Amino acid sequence: MNQKKLSISTAILVCASFILIVTAWFSPALAARDTIQIVGSSTVYPFSITVAEHLGKKGFKTPKVESTGTGGGFKLFCAGVGETHPDISNASRAIKDSEKETCALNGVKDIIEVKIGYDGIVLAVSKKGQPMDLTTKDIFLAIAKQVPDPKEEGKIIPNPYKTWKDINPNFPNIKIEIYGPPPTSGTRDAFLELAMESGAKSFTFLKEMAKKDEKQFKSIAHTIREDGAYIDAGENDNLIVQKLDGNPKALGIFGFSFLDQNQDKIQGCSINGAKPTFENIASGSYPLARPLFFYVKKAHVGVIPGIKEYVEEFLSERAIGDNGYLTQKGLIPLPKEEREKVRNTVKGQL
Amino acid sequence: MNRPSRIPTADIVRRSLPRRYKKERRFLIYGALSIVVCFLFLGIFFSGIFRMGWRAFFETRIKLPIYLDPELILPYNIKESDYGLVISQSLQRFFPDVTSRQEKRELSKLLGAGVEEVLKEFVIKHPEAVGSAVEIWLPAGDGINLINKGVISKERAIQAGLVTEGILQKFEQLSSDGRVSTGFNSRFFTSGDSHTPSMAGIGGAIVGSFYLMVVTFFLSFPIGVGAAIYLEECAPKSRLTDIIDININNLTAVPSIIFGLIGLAIFLNFFKLPRSSPLVGGLVLSLMTIPVIVIASKSALKSVPPSIREAALGVGASKIQTIFHHVVPLALPGMFTGAILGMARAVGETAPLLMVGMVAFVVDIPKKLMDPASALPVQIYLWSDQPDRAFNEKAAAAIIVLIFFMIAMNSAAIFLRKKYERKY
Amino acid sequence: MKNFIAKFINTSALSRDNSYCYQDVSVFLSDTSQLKSKEPFSLPESSKKPCIVCRNVNVFYKNKQAINDVSLDIYRREVLAIIGASGCGKSTFIRCLNRMNDTIEGCRVTGQILFDGIDIHSKDMDVVLLRARVGMVFQKPNPFPKSIYENVAYGPKIHGLAQSKRELDEIVEVSLRKAGLWDEVKDRLSHSGLSLSGGQQQRLCIARTIAVNPEVILMDEPCSALDPIATARIEELMAELSQEYAIVIVTHSLQQAARVSHRTAFFHLGSLIEIGPTEEIFTRPSKKLTEDYITGRFG
Numbered sequence A: 001m002n003q004k005k006l007s008i009s010t011a012i013l014v015c016a017s018f019i020l021i022v023t024a025w026f027s028p029a030l031a032a033r034d035t036i037q038i039v040g041s042s043t044v045y046p047f048s049i050t051v052a053e054h055l056g057k058k059g060f061k062t063p064k065v066e067s068t069g070t071g072g073g074f075k076l077f078c079a080g081v082g083e084t085h086p087d088i089s090n091a092s093r094a095i096k097d098s099e100k101e102t103c104a105l106n107g108v109k110d111i112i113e114v115k116i117g118y119d120g121i122v123l124a125v126s127k128k129g130q131p132m133d134l135t136t137k138d139i140f141l142a143i144a145k146q147v148p149d150p151k152e153e154g155k156i157i158p159n160p161y162k163t164w165k166d167i168n169p170n171f172p173n174i175k176i177e178i179y180g181p182p183p184t185s186g187t188r189d190a191f192l193e194l195a196m197e198s199g200a201k202s203f204t205f206l207k208e209m210a211k212k213d214e215k216q217f218k219s220i221a222h223t224i225r226e227d228g229a230y231i232d233a234g235e236n237d238n239l240i241v242q243k244l245d246g247n248p249k250a251l252g253i254f255g256f257s258f259l260d261q262n263q264d265k266i267q268g269c270s271i272n273g274a275k276p277t278f279e280n281i282a283s284g285s286y287p288l289a290r291p292l293f294f295y296v297k298k299a300h301v302g303v304i305p306g307i308k309e310y311v312e313e314f315l316s317e318r319a320i321g322d323n324g325y326l327t328q329k330g331l332i333p334l335p336k337e338e339r340e341k342v343r344n345t346v347k348g349q350l
Numbered sequence B: 001m002n003r004p005s006r007i008p009t010a011d012i013v014r015r016s017l018p019r020r021y022k023k024e025r026r027f028l029i030y031g032a033l034s035i036v037v038c039f040l041f042l043g044i045f046f047s048g049i050f051r052m053g054w055r056a057f058f059e060t061r062i063k064l065p066i067y068l069d070p071e072l073i074l075p076y077n078i079k080e081s082d083y084g085l086v087i088s089q090s091l092q093r094f095f096p097d098v099t100s101r102q103e104k105r106e107l108s109k110l111l112g113a114g115v116e117e118v119l120k121e122f123v124i125k126h127p128e129a130v131g132s133a134v135e136i137w138l139p140a141g142d143g144i145n146l147i148n149k150g151v152i153s154k155e156r157a158i159q160a161g162l163v164t165e166g167i168l169q170k171f172e173q174l175s176s177d178g179r180v181s182t183g184f185n186s187r188f189f190t191s192g193d194s195h196t197p198s199m200a201g202i203g204g205a206i207v208g209s210f211y212l213m214v215v216t217f218f219l220s221f222p223i224g225v226g227a228a229i230y231l232e233e234c235a236p237k238s239r240l241t242d243i244i245d246i247n248i249n250n251l252t253a254v255p256s257i258i259f260g261l262i263g264l265a266i267f268l269n270f271f272k273l274p275r276s277s278p279l280v281g282g283l284v285l286s287l288m289t290i291p292v293i294v295i296a297s298k299s300a301l302k303s304v305p306p307s308i309r310e311a312a313l314g315v316g317a318s319k320i321q322t323i324f325h326h327v328v329p330l331a332l333p334g335m336f337t338g339a340i341l342g343m344a345r346a347v348g349e350t351a352p353l354l355m356v357g358m359v360a361f362v363v364d365i366p367k368k369l370m371d372p373a374s375a376l377p378v379q380i381y382l383w384s385d386q387p388d389r390a391f392n393e394k395a396a397a398a399i400i401v402l403i404f405f406m407i408a409m410n411s412a413a414i415f416l417r418k419k420y421e422r423k424y
Numbered sequence C: 001m002k003n004f005i006a007k008f009i010n011t012s013a014l015s016r017d018n019s020y021c022y023q024d025v026s027v028f029l030s031d032t033s034q035l036k037s038k039e040p041f042s043l044p045e046s047s048k049k050p051c052i053v054c055r056n057v058n059v060f061y062k063n064k065q066a067i068n069d070v071s072l073d074i075y076r077r078e079v080l081a082i083i084g085a086s087g088c089g090k091s092t093f094i095r096c097l098n099r100m101n102d103t104i105e106g107c108r109v110t111g112q113i114l115f116d117g118i119d120i121h122s123k124d125m126d127v128v129l130l131r132a133r134v135g136m137v138f139q140k141p142n143p144f145p146k147s148i149y150e151n152v153a154y155g156p157k158i159h160g161l162a163q164s165k166r167e168l169d170e171i172v173e174v175s176l177r178k179a180g181l182w183d184e185v186k187d188r189l190s191h192s193g194l195s196l197s198g199g200q201q202q203r204l205c206i207a208r209t210i211a212v213n214p215e216v217i218l219m220d221e222p223c224s225a226l227d228p229i230a231t232a233r234i235e236e237l238m239a240e241l242s243q244e245y246a247i248v249i250v251t252h253s254l255q256q257a258a259r260v261s262h263r264t265a266f267f268h269l270g271s272l273i274e275i276g277p278t279e280e281i282f283t284r285p286s287k288k289l290t291e292d293y294i295t296g297r298f299g
Ligand SMILES: Nc1ncnc2c1ncn2[C@@H]1O[C@H](COP(=O)(O)OP(=O)(O)O)[C@@H](O)[C@H]1O
Pocket: C061, C064, C066, C084, C085, C086, C087, C088, C089, C090, C091, C092, C093, C104
């Protein structure tokens, strides 16, 4: 390389970097944001992106959706008001009081809660395996780290159950092996609350404890065994489906939509007598169902274009109606009257 | 002295020879074996990914007569007309035996979820066709697509609820009429992400990755090379420079997510740069790449023979002239190689991008460095986490593209090294 | 003794008539008068003023002393040869003269070295300027990995010696001519300097040095990597260059020192043992060590 060329290319490099840094510095002041920013639950993510895309086709910029998990979403959502903070947070559970406090502390005072439907948590096995009729009590006994002593009333012992037959003589004699979500996921939170707590409460003394000493109760109901029977399968639910496909004896825990999409490979276990079907979850007879939400920062409505339209599109009949496109994607809709109610209250707040 | 004469030495050597050669042969066999094992793994990996992904580069299309109803497509409202309705009416005309509501709804699954867009594009291109019936190739529905490409068997597809018996029959009828074809899916390379697999593409992700690379290169190369030149050529060797050296080496071993956290704290929270923008992603990847470039550049500088420096100094070049006229040009290929390898590593990262919000659903193809964008590895990560079956294939296809990216970058590194190697 | 000395005198005359015939040195044993009759090599009166003055120079590598209290003068238009056993500090000393030792980590030079009356370590002497005025040719030919033209033009370019391209071309041509390389390379100036043979490369390096028009040329064993023919060409060149420049040459070959230099300095273990007219050093050395060395009793 000759000298001149070298010095020119060096100069170009330096200039380019300089320009980059300068634009980086002043960029927030340059342009107001016109893209809606959405964060939160990975369960709501597929529905959220569908609505986002529909909004994009109506002439708005297509909102940007991040799958951060419910908790991670609220952390970002509650960090403040303004362009650099997200406008909407998806959640697979209702916002906690502590999260509301953080929000308020950072000036995020007005939050609109929008309930959009339900999701079922299913326990499934491979099609090659045997589906079991489980009760929440069975689930609790199979998964908790500490369980009541079957011989002595009121005593807590480390989980002694190795096979399903140990729990219930009617179950097959196979090792307990359950693939489930990791602690960071919203599915796990909901599972602990819906399945484990109700399972624990089937023991009277634990039910008593739940009233008197909630903390101690939770430490029993929410602590999962660590002896290898429960396997943390990571955030990717497709991975659990694959593992079940390869291991007919194992059980997997994940969201309903994954069962829905993989019915050729896996089948769901009925819980307390109810099969995990669309109808059962919608009617509320399947016990492991949780509501799904999204939360809107009111201060951003009217500032960032399209928020109102996004909410309206999300709540429209063609999205979350009985035959809506979200319903076809696996969202379990609210009953018709409730949909109407949500629509009206939200409209009043916007 | 009973020192052995020359003959015994030869004997001793001769006796030890077979053993020595055997040892060498053994080593060669080990070497060859490890190569075989490497290639085996590589082969398994590539063939697996390729088997899963290659079909995503193709799509099934169905030719249908579409009546572009002038009552539905008004000339002043071409962009906002209800093309879904246009298509469903044409479908009904084509399949007059379908009457029940349930069947009608199922019939829509014959075509991909994004057909309205395809039709819209067609009408925008040919506005004169409004009012007539045209035969158009439209992308088939996801279930049909998977079956036609042989990804999934008919029975399984029906079991999984991807298609119904009735739809399948209709499809077979169309197929025997010559109304079905399989073609290269160019949309996969040009469009952004979508909630419907048949419309989803990696165009946006490729552009995002490109922006990331541009930002990363223009930041990390000058900074990394500058730092390397200063450390190697100018800074007096002292305990301080030793400490800096060791720390730079350590930085290359830091898990990449840490850089994401730093990026979150500095660029997003402190400088208030826009979340999810390739600018911020590039800044984060630069943090990761700079140490790699510094180390590569330092060793490239070290390998420039001192005789070149002496030659330049000897005719009266100053230190900086010596460095920039002679040492750096000779070290440049090595520096570029380091930079490309560092960037090849960065282009495959998701973890640091997660922290700065680039793991996101982005449909619009980014036009500026400040626009929200995703990147290739991010797209793979997102698709592999989707419940929808057809996305798995897309993810594998995106992996193929990413691997191609990497191979191209590494080849460029090798090419540069070969081309400019040892000119002194 | 005299007979023995003659061994070293490999007649520059002979090497100059292009026969380059290096037969048995004993052929030349008979005539010691060649020493005195080296016409162009005799010290001209006008150069009696020293151009470099070294006083009590000590050089340390870290704590190891490599040069011990050396004092000597270098005159204009003379060739000074430095001889001595390997490792005695010849290179170290010569590198002091253009402060090339600055580039070596942990190297420390004390004492005074005056160039043109100015201490080269003082603030009044810029190191770039010093090196422009005191050029250096190294042991191993080290052309830049650039074209032949660029190699020669580089010095003049950075110092701004040429106002125009034409002037630069002229400097390149003159320098190559002086280095005796012009006829060999004039048709391929754009070829890489590395495409030349070892001897040509070394002459290219000399051309590069004289292109800057220095006052002193330092040569550190310039012929040690070359074959006898190439060596003869370089020696011939030195004879010509000494008309204009002061040349300090470090050499391993006593013959070479005897052939090309006006004065010779003998170093031993970092100390200057003896310095004087070449003829005297080789014929009547005053120190026992010198005699031992040149008679081949050690080293
Ligand atoms: N860079 C260096 N660091 C330490 N010691 C050195 C260095 N260069 C030379 N020396 C030492 O200084 C002495 C003189 O070396 P040098 O000047 O190269 O000898 P010569 O050129 O006469 O063969 C030797 O003992 C050598 O080991």
